[in-house]
């Protein structure tokens with residue numbers, strides 16, 4: 001006899017709390033609280049228990065959560081119970097909780113050979129879609145610093161420098177849009193405050209500490225310095241923060257320790273460094289990204305090489321072979 005749907009119970013309050021952000025430590029929904037004291041109290045107790053030949057107490061299913069987050073879970077649950085019919089009147093198979101579970105995401109698999117976007121019209125179309133319109137001049141595309149229209153305008157009276165600038169722009173822009181399309185990324189119109197931005201489910205800046213008034217950032221309010229030279233922030237098409245790219249002149253070994261420490265703060269993060277990327281000028285592209293959202297990622301260098309090869313007969317500046 002086939003089983004019909006069963007009655008779905010209202011989840012426990014800790015499950016409610018898990019799907020809510022923590023008002024106390026600013027942890028996002030579905031991210032563990034930063035509660036080191038609760039953890040060490042638990043560790044101490046378990047040490048005592050095992051020393052006395054007793055079984056240790058398992059950690060709670062949703063980790064150690066702050067009291068304010070738990071309380072928010074309890075309130076949400078109470079509202080759902082209040083709104084649901086009496087138990088005996090509930091329909092089997094129907095969910096009576098209103099938890100926003102935000103469907104789990106699986107990183108897409110991609111071809112090893114990114115499709116190159118080369119034709120100027122296609123590059124512009126893709127640039128407009130991936131980067132949006134320039135804030136100050138809506139008729140132009142918001143190319144990042146170093147790839148804006150001004151680069152060619154500045155040297156327009158010198159044919160040789162103009163030719164070089166046009167090559168630089170063609171290669172850089174084509175590389176950028178090919179890379180972004182390959183990974184399904186869109187440039188964020190809003191600026192992140194720090195690397196912690198990548199851990200958020202949607203754009204949000206870190207909140208201000210109520211005591212000191214400082215922003216509770218990971219790496220300070222320092223977006224745009226050191227390894228963050230020429231920064232760009234990227235989201236998935238759904239607007240989820242997914243990657244930060246930069247192009248510092250610093251060599252990767254000078255920033256590796258900092259990036260290792262930063263990415264070790266959340267197991268979903270990883271970083272990689274490369275060469276010119278789309279910025280050029282002997283910079284070293286850095287990509288920090290969300291592994292769970294994007295899977296494996298490469299810097300833009302391989303794409304740049306392929307773009308350069310594909311465009312070379314069309315863009316070789318006069319006097320070069």
Ligand SMILES: [Zn+2]
Nearest residue numbers: 022025033066
């Ligand atoms: Zn918390």
Ligand SMILES: [Zn+2]
Nearest residue numbers: 193194206217
């Ligand atoms: Zn921050």
